[in-house]
Amino acid sequence: MAWIEHEYPDPQALVAGVSAVFEATCRSAIAAHGSALLCLAGGRTPLPIYAHLAHARLRGTLTAIPGDERCVPHTHAACNLRNLREAFATDASLQVQPLTTTDGDVDASLGLARTWLAAHPQDFDAVLLGMGGDGHFASLFPGAANVTDGLALDSGMDAIATTPNPLPPEAPFARISLTLPRLLRAAAIHLVVTGADKRRVLREAQQQSHSPYPIAALLHGNAATPIHIHWSP
Numbered sequence: 001m002a003w004i005e006h007e008y009p010d011p012q013a014l015v016a017g018v019s020a021v022f023e024a025t026c027r028s029a030i031a032a033h034g035s036a037l038l039c040l041a042g043g044r045t046p047l048p049i050y051a052h053l054a055h056a057r058l059r060g061t062l063t064a065i066p067g068d069e070r071c072v073p074h075t076h077a078a079c080n081l082r083n084l085r086e087a088f089a090t091d092a093s094l095q096v097q098p099l100t101t102t103d104g105d106v107d108a109s110l111g112l113a114r115t116w117l118a119a120h121p122q123d124f125d126a127v128l129l130g131m132g133g134d135g136h137f138a139s140l141f142p143g144a145a146n147v148t149d150g151l152a153l154d155s156g157m158d159a160i161a162t163t164p165n166p167l168p169p170e171a172p173f174a175r176i177s178l179t180l181p182r183l184l185r186a187a188a189i190h191l192v193v194t195g196a197d198k199r200r201v202l203r204e205a206q207q208q209s210h211s212p213y214p215i216a217a218l219l220h221g222n223a224a225t226p227i228h229i230h231w232s233p
């Protein structure tokens with residue numbers, strides 16, 4: 001099986017469980033090589049996990065990169081970088097690397113993301129992913145024109161620019177997303193999902209490797225490490 005399931009009674013228990021795993025991962029990476037490199041989901045669900053890390057007194061450098069970013073200015077409320085930096089604000093040793101330029105220009109942002117990723121080819125110590133109700137993860141959306149480029153394991157690309165189709169009303173923006181092969185280069189991969197509707201999508205994707213939900217490509221992507229699925233109502 002390519003995944004391991006962890007079920008929690010409520011979102012607070014999920015946050016506590018995943019926070020403990022990420023804290024332990026960061027501590028052992030810092031003990032082993034002085035720093036930790038994380039790839040972190042955007043969206044609302046994981047923000048309390050990041051707040052936990054910010055208060056954990058990790059005593060080492062932690063560099064995080066969003067797994068995807070909305071192409072908006074860094075001051076915009078929908079900017080994943082802004083939300084990550086706010087969550088990490090209490091510990092100056094937690095740094096968040098932007099995937100986009102300050103103004104959110106799509107082409108310049110793609111260049112910036114690819115340049116940074118090429119200069120940091122090492123595996124992530126851990127990747128945290130969320131999932132939308134449409135089965136997207138990072139910004140690999142069903143129906144996007146180039147979603148197959150983002151999911152192809154042999155593309156040789158670390159990041160793509162993409163536009164969800166249809167645009168999600170809560171965040172109607174072009175995106176920069178890490179690709180599936182870059183996300184899979186990790187010592188540990190965690191997927192956090194809440195709610196019964198998202199669980200139905202997840203179950204369908206677990207059962208069908210050729211499901212139209214992009215998350216199926218992650219689950220059946222022959223990751224070198226199992227995908228930890230964390231779910232709560």
Ligand SMILES: O=C1O[C@H](COP(=O)(O)O)[C@@H](O)[C@H](O)[C@H]1O
Pocket residue numbers: 041042043044045046067068069070080129130131132137138139171
């Ligand atoms: O658009 C996005 O949505 C997903 C899910 O977000 P959530 O608020 O339902 O947790 C997120 O994982 C992704 O990074 C984000 O850009």
